[in-house]
Amino acid sequence: MLAMSYRGPQRVRIDQKPMPEILHPQDAIVRVTRSCICGSDLHLYNGNVPDTRVGETFGHEFIGVVEEIGPDVHKLKVGDQVIVPFNIACGECTFCKQELYGNCHESNPQATAVGGIFGYSHIAGGYNGGQAEYVRVPYANVGPTVIPDWMHPDDAVLLTDVVPTGYQAAEMGGIQKGDTVAVFGAGPVGIMAARSAWLFGAGRVIVFDQEEYRLDFVRKFAQCEAYNFKSIEDPVVFMKKTTDSLGADVCIDAVGAEAAGSAMQTITGRKLLLQAGSSTALQWAINSAKKGGIVSIVGIYGPTGNLVPIGNVVNKGLTIRANQASVKRLLPRLIEHIRNGVLSPRQLITHHIPLEEISDAYRIFSDKLDNCIKPVLIPPSARI
Amino acid sequence: MENQEKDYSHIKGWGIDADPKNDPTYPMRKRSNDEHNGYGWKRPPQQPIDIEVLHSNERPNVTAVFGTSAPPSGLSGMIRRYAFRYGEGSFAHWLPLLMADRVNVVEGILDDFRRGRVPNIFAERGGKAEWKHNPKGMVQKVAIGVVVVTAVVALLSRRSRSSES
Numbered sequence A: 001m002l003a004m005s006y007r008g009p010q011r012v013r014i015d016q017k018p019m020p021e022i023l024h025p026q027d028a029i030v031r032v033t034r035s036c037i038c039g040s041d042l043h044l045y046n047g048n049v050p051d052t053r054v055g056e057t058f059g060h061e062f063i064g065v066v067e068e069i070g071p072d073v074h075k076l077k078v079g080d081q082v083i084v085p086f087n088i089a090c091g092e093c094t095f096c097k098q099e100l101y102g103n104c105h106e107s108n109p110q111a112t113a114v115g116g117i118f119g120y121s122h123i124a125g126g127y128n129g130g131q132a133e134y135v136r137v138p139y140a141n142v143g144p145t146v147i148p149d150w151m152h153p154d155d156a157v158l159l160t161d162v163v164p165t166g167y168q169a170a171e172m173g174g175i176q177k178g179d180t181v182a183v184f185g186a187g188p189v190g191i192m193a194a195r196s197a198w199l200f201g202a203g204r205v206i207v208f209d210q211e212e213y214r215l216d217f218v219r220k221f222a223q224c225e226a227y228n229f230k231s232i233e234d235p236v237v238f239m240k241k242t243t244d245s246l247g248a249d250v251c252i253d254a255v256g257a258e259a260a261g262s263a264m265q266t267i268t269g270r271k272l273l274l275q276a277g278s279s280t281a282l283q284w285a286i287n288s289a290k291k292g293g294i295v296s297i298v299g300i301y302g303p304t305g306n307l308v309p310i311g312n313v314v315n316k317g318l319t320i321r322a323n324q325a326s327v328k329r330l331l332p333r334l335i336e337h338i339r340n341g342v343l344s345p346r347q348l349i350t351h352h353i354p355l356e357e358i359s360d361a362y363r364i365f366s367d368k369l370d371n372c373i374k375p376v377l378i379p380p381s382a383r384i
Numbered sequence B: 001m002e003n004q005e006k007d008y009s010h011i012k013g014w015g016i017d018a019d020p021k022n023d024p025t026y027p028m029r030k031r032s033n034d035e036h037n038g039y040g041w042k043r044p045p046q047q048p049i050d051i052e053v054l055h056s057n058e059r060p061n062v063t064a065v066f067g068t069s070a071p072p073s074g075l076s077g078m079i080r081r082y083a084f085r086y087g088e089g090s091f092a093h094w095l096p097l098l099m100a101d102r103v104n105v106v107e108g109i110l111d112d113f114r115r116g117r118v119p120n121i122f123a124e125r126g127g128k129a130e131w132k133h134n135p136k137g138m139v140q141k142v143a144i145g146v147v148v149v150t151a152v153v154a155l156l157s158r159r160s161r162s163s164e165s
Ligand SMILES: NC(=O)c1ccc[n+]([C@@H]2O[C@H](COP(=O)([O-])OP(=O)(O)OC[C@H]3O[C@@H](n4cnc5c(N)ncnc54)[C@H](O)[C@@H]3O)[C@@H](O)[C@H]2O)c1
Pocket: A038, A039, A040, A041, A042, A161, A162, A165, A184, A185, A186, A187, A188, A189, A190, A208, A209, A210, A211, A214, A229, A254, A255, A256, A257, A258, A259, A260, A261, A280, A281, A297, A298, A299, A300, A301, A323, A324, A325
């Protein structure tokens, strides 16, 4: 089968690989019909995540058709079209029981700090991912959810990560009616976070990014204010000025380790790897929050450590909430929102690219070329 | 609070998920304290461990399922085995892993050659797309590369000349 293969920092290609097999009684094999490239993949692509091994296949956002099931799989049958959440979760451990599906204790031997994730290096379990024609899906009774027949596949594939992550970013903000919410990042995740903030009753939603085309998109899609931080001297001062000098009630970091905006952070975090990525956006989020406010982090950082103004967290009495999205937990509500026309995520998809052109797809998404917001990869077997 | 009088009817779904009791929200909301009972839940059956699986020293075992994409091998594998002697909070764990990743890249290139394949690094880096959508940036990158290489070569040759004299 064809599958993406990581070769080194900023080097990926398509290779022939053996078909995945059932290795555990609760496994399923899924034939991929659509997969995405995510901002999270860029951390791997840039070689910034330790224990990313050559030959691994990335891709944690995919939908497909169940081709084969293990003897203990009873919630799916061959032929089902499924949304596969990016988290690999057993459903039985104490964390899964609390619906912390991103924190399962039985899916990632290499690190206790995160549950298993498809195609996310050995820091997240060493699983091959969905930028391929076929994938092995463990714990098939827990995560995979049958796609309702009325749902567009482009909406379905965004339910594997982007929509729940953006929604959870707003949810973790504990937004109260009338709150001012600042969202850092207008990538797919930030855009969904801004849109979701309204559902929780935000009074004002303000987004920052440096890509003009993304700011234009989020202004329309999420009906919010959006500013280019490159044309603002100091986004924190800007936020204070626009909130009567008090700061935002809720600040969301939807950028993570690839953040731009501070030369010092970029050099130490992204070039020299002296910290686990650049934490510029998180720094802005912390400093823009009001006293007693909430900072919600969904941007991803590496495992070592980052320069953040933790003293200000203490002095301002901030609450920090953060996690990998718990996709399965949120799917029922989000499916309802799509059915009722409250959310229409597929508008985010700007590119449909053949899986074989994976190297170019990564370049386009990584460098924000051709006004790309979200690229979807289509394997040859799904094009006939 | 101050904005409650405002009209949000133009925003579809405004407030439909608002919940004044949304605090503490996820991830605390379903807290059960079951973990006080320790690692005692009924574990799923174990996937047969028939490849080498490195596991964090912050847990006693290999998880019930695990990925099989790239078991440790070669020199990078040796470095990874060493790294896994240290905990997840330790630089002695992560820095060797980053080093192993870089060694692994060289192993990957050698492996390609062994299979009679010359890796097309230009294509792997998405050169075609960059040329199509950002030719100016690409030319700039190449130019900077040439300048840096020339400067390094010039510096080195001057040094070797001065050490000869
Ligand atoms: N927690 C989770 O479960 C989860 C899931 C998916 C993605 N993520 C993470 O969310 C983040 C965003 O993902 P994405 O797919 O939207 O990525 P993306 O790369 O498309 O978007 C990031 C955006 O941030 C902008 N940006 C850069 N520096 C900034 C700064 N200092 N302030 C404001 N904006 C800045 C970029 O221009 C870009 O538009 C990534 O870190 C990703 O790993 C987390």
